Amino acid sequence: MSTLDTSKLLYCDSRYQAKRRVSRVINVGGIQIGGNQPIRVQSMTTTHTQDVDATVAQTLALAEAGCEIVRITAPNKQAAAALGEISKKLRAAKCNVPLVADIHFLPAAAMEAAKHVEKVRINPGNYADKKKFAVLEYTDADYQEELERLHDSFSPIVLRCKELGRAMRIGTNHGSLSDRLMNRYGDSPLGMVESALEFIRIAESHNYYDICLSMKASNPKVMIEAYRLAVARMNQEGMNYPLHLGVTEAGDGEDARVKSAIGIGTLLNDGLGDTIRVSLTEDPIYEVPVARDLANKAMALWEQQSNYALPELTKDRIDPFDFHKRSTRPLTLSEKCSLGGESVPAVIVKTQHAIREVSKIVQDVCHTQTTLKDSKLECLQVGIEAPEDLRHFAALHEAVHSVVQAFVLELSDTIDIEHLQDFQWPQGLSATILLQKISREDAFYAANLLQFCREQGLICALDTSAEALREEIAAQLKPMGSEALILTSSAPTTGLHPLGNYRALVEAAEGCVPDAPIWIRNTLFNTLAANDYFSDRLLESSILSGALLCDGIGDLISIETEPLLEKGTTLAYNILQGARARISKTEFVACPSCGRTLFDLQSVTQKIRSRTDHLKGVTIAIMGCIVNGPGEMADADFGYVGGAPGKINLYVSKECVQYNVPAADALDRLIDLIKEHGKWVEPPA
Missing domain, CATH: 3.20.20.20 (Dihydropteroate synthase-like)
Incomplete structure (x- = not known):
């Protein structure tokens, strides 16, 4: 079977900036x-x-x-x-x-x-x-x-x-x-x-x-x-x-x-x-x-980006033609939640309530955890704006630590090591990540924060730039290693797009902490959302997180733009599913319909979804006709394909196993097939 050496192939001017490819112009009816x-x-x-x-x-x-x-x-x-x-x-x-x-x-x-x-x-x-x-x-x-x-x-x-x-x-x-x-x-x-x-x-x-x-x-x-x-x-x-x-x-x-x-x-x-x-x-x-x-x-x-010259960074260590998850140090957040290593990316969602509004946060957490089926809120992110906010964290921890795997405390620049040392951390503390923005001038502070976290059994997340990490901060972190360390970069670097910003961070980490897990933060500061609409934020988060995950980058993902925890949690899991980085529900491959379609795709898709959307890890293809049907079955476990008017062909992978099934019976027969192949579970009550 023929292969291709991709080591010297180039497909774009830069993976750090968006420089439009030069193509020929064609005319389509004016x-x-x-x-x-x-x-x-x-x-x-x-x-x-x-x-x-x-x-x-x-x-x-x-x-x-x-x-x-x-x-x-x-x-x-x-x-x-x-x-x-x-x-x-x-x-x-x-x-x-x-x-x-x-x-x-x-x-x-x-x-x-x-x-x-x-x-x-x-x-x-x-x-x-x-x-x-x-x-x-x-x-x-x-x-x-x-x-x-x-x-x-x-x-x-x-x-x-x-x-x-x-x-x-x-x-x-x-x-x-x-x-x-x-x-x-x-x-x-x-x-x-x-x-x-x-x-x-x-x-x-x-x-x-x-x-x-x-x-x-x-x-x-x-x-x-x-x-x-x-x-x-x-x-x-x-x-x-x-x-x-x-x-x-x-x-x-x-x-x-x-x-x-x-x-x-x-x-x-x-x-x-x-x-x-x-x-x-x-x-x-x-x-x-x-x-x-x-x-x-x-x-x-x-x-x-056309206003900026191409950066000195022209290559990175990611192979853009082949997916391999970046190798990172495993970190354990709790008995049920780990990140890095071979673990799937963890999900963090930020509450928009001030931490003093403990009852509102508790209400949102409980609603989210009871409403969502498989897409559970794993890590709750809260802002710590002043030292007195730490007292409210103790109350919040007491209220929800049994239903949340880990907490992220986003520390403002008014919080320093002394405040953290003076705080009486809760007994039986759940996994806690301390997140703080760090500039190159804060190199010694970054090392002290990491050391404090290691001593207290906490995890340190440094939000920094590639330049700062590559220069002053690298000298401080390299001797300490990446134990208990997470890296992220929510503030865009001048001249780079948000995606390139993270790629540059990963490249900089190779020089000092090459196995540090990477946290993809979806904030209003590292996206280009033009409007305060969910659809706009959905596209921005999907582009940034999805592109990085397809590069093999990302051990945590956070949605920090949504007022509702439920909405942010669902979006995070949908992005992970879309990038094939973490499968939490049934995957549906459904064509968009056209004049060749032999049944009403919209209604049939919804009927199939209503009966099968609890089958975690199962992929079902729903195709209106034979054009791409058999081929797309290669990416699916089971297929439901229009074979003739009123007739459905059912597939297992690429193989058609039942021809011309009456449309009225086809969904039940599809479920029987899933059962025969041992991939059926009963839906939750």
């Missing part, structure tokens, strides 16, 4: 993508394409909502022909939004669609290639013969698009790699990239370059790696095609927005991305504001 153009927002209709009036109405609604490019499925030649009437009616309504035909299996549909739309999307794994999940050995001669066959099959649509001035998206999906690619590269990001490059080389052989590229997966970590590899491989081959970003089959609700922000936001922070689509199993109109928010955030960040 909308330009790439170069210095704004990030373009896309969506896709969910109506049946041959229902012309319904498709026109939904396209008009998307355009009114701010969608700049609309994709419509063309599963057969008849649907492709209907695109002509759809286009005429839209133009008659004075709507000039460019249309994209979504093509999978049929070259004939692509040839017809190109007559009517401004762009054609081709999925390499489904277009004139074999996908029967067959295990074959391809000699080099066999492989070359397949490529020649592919050249003959793909060239007609390339020449048609060139003749008519149409753009093309070569859109590879993790779930639809062909057998040829699977056998040579495995079910891998590299296979996705090489699949697209094969098609690009064919297009270039005809001097056709109006192409953008996508590398979508339902797992944000796979998606991030694939896009980075795509850029690195294009750099090697002298290509600079613009990128269409998206996490496919993201699902619905908060989970889908978190996963999309992790995948898309991480790459935008890397400077990658020219057009985006947020895929939701909801009415597509709800995709547009989420995508617009992500695009606006990225463009504001790129503009801000």
Whole structure:
């Protein structure tokens, strides 16, 4: 199986600053993508394409909502022909939004669609290639013969698009790699990239370059790696095609927005991305504001960071093409909660009440712990503004130490070691972390605070900058080691984005305390939230935390922006789940619906969720049709896929085990399958 040496691959100018990648500009019906153009927002209709009036109405609604490019499925030649009437009616309504035909299996549909739309999307794994999940050995001669066959099959649509001035998206999906690619590269990001490059080389052989590229997966970590590899491989081959970003089959609700922000936001922070689509199993109109928010955030960040020269830090020790959790020292908070080492990241949530409001904090803690099922509040963070606040901590500890695993005392700069030494710490003290901001001038104080914590059985969390850690503070900490030490950095460093700030902290720690656990703090100070809206804070927290977790960085995560403990706790666990760093509930891989869908995805997804969302660690894929169904099963334990009108095919991983199950019986049969494979537990009362 082919592999790639990634040690010398480069995919962005800097992992510490957001410097936009330079790409070629392509024209899609008057909308330009790439170069210095704004990030373009896309969506896709969910109506049946041959229902012309319904498709026109939904396209008009998307355009009114701010969608700049609309994709419509063309599963057969008849649907492709209907695109002509759809286009005429839209133009008659004075709507000039460019249309994209979504093509999978049929070259004939692509040839017809190109007559009517401004762009054609081709999925390499489904277009004139074999996908029967067959295990074959391809000699080099066999492989070359397949490529020649592919050249003959793909060239007609390339020449048609060139003749008519149409753009093309070569859109590879993790779930639809062909057998040829699977056998040579495995079910891998590299296979996705090489699949697209094969098609690009064919297009270039005809001097056709109006192409953008996508590398979508339902797992944000796979998606991030694939896009980075795509850029690195294009750099090697002298290509600079613009990128269409998206996490496919993201699902619905908060989970889908978190996963999309992790995948898309991480790459935008890397400077990658020219057009985006947020895929939701909801009415597509709800995709547009989420995508617009992500695009606006990225463009504001790129503009801000363009004022700074690239920092001296140009590389770090993280391999951006392969996930490995950073090695850290294990710390035990309590019998049920550990961090670092092999432990999953711990969850900290900050109360917005002043610590003197003990009764209100107790009420919030009890409500959160009794309301949430698996996403329990582990560590409670409270502010200590003055020495007298420590007395209130004693009362709070007495009230809730039996239901909270650990406490974090965020010390203001008015608290010093003497105040801590004078305080009568509670008997039977639960695990307690002392958090304090430390500048380079406080190097000796940092060492004394760490020493005090070690003597008292506490844990010391230093909130500092990479520069301070690398210089004065390093000299004090290095002889002491990382026992009882956590590092974090909530204050942004000039010239770096918040993500780069943490990457720089990790790199600085390598010189003095290389195994110190890292705490990812989501505060209003280390994010770029423009508005005081939960949706805005959700995106910011997901981007910062998700990107770091996908890098393998992060042993604790805190949400410090939410007025409700319950909301902050849920968001923290959803981010960990989205980044595949800690699984606390069922994972749903659900496609966003389109004209190919054979059942109502929104209602069916909710029905399946209502019966199975207590199955911690189980992944269920819900697919409206066969296009990506079998392939996406590779990332799922069980699959529920539309096979025909009113009929469902049920999968175990990639294998279809039950065909054409009546839709009325399919959910019960799915649950029976889960039971047969020993992954069912009864829901809590």
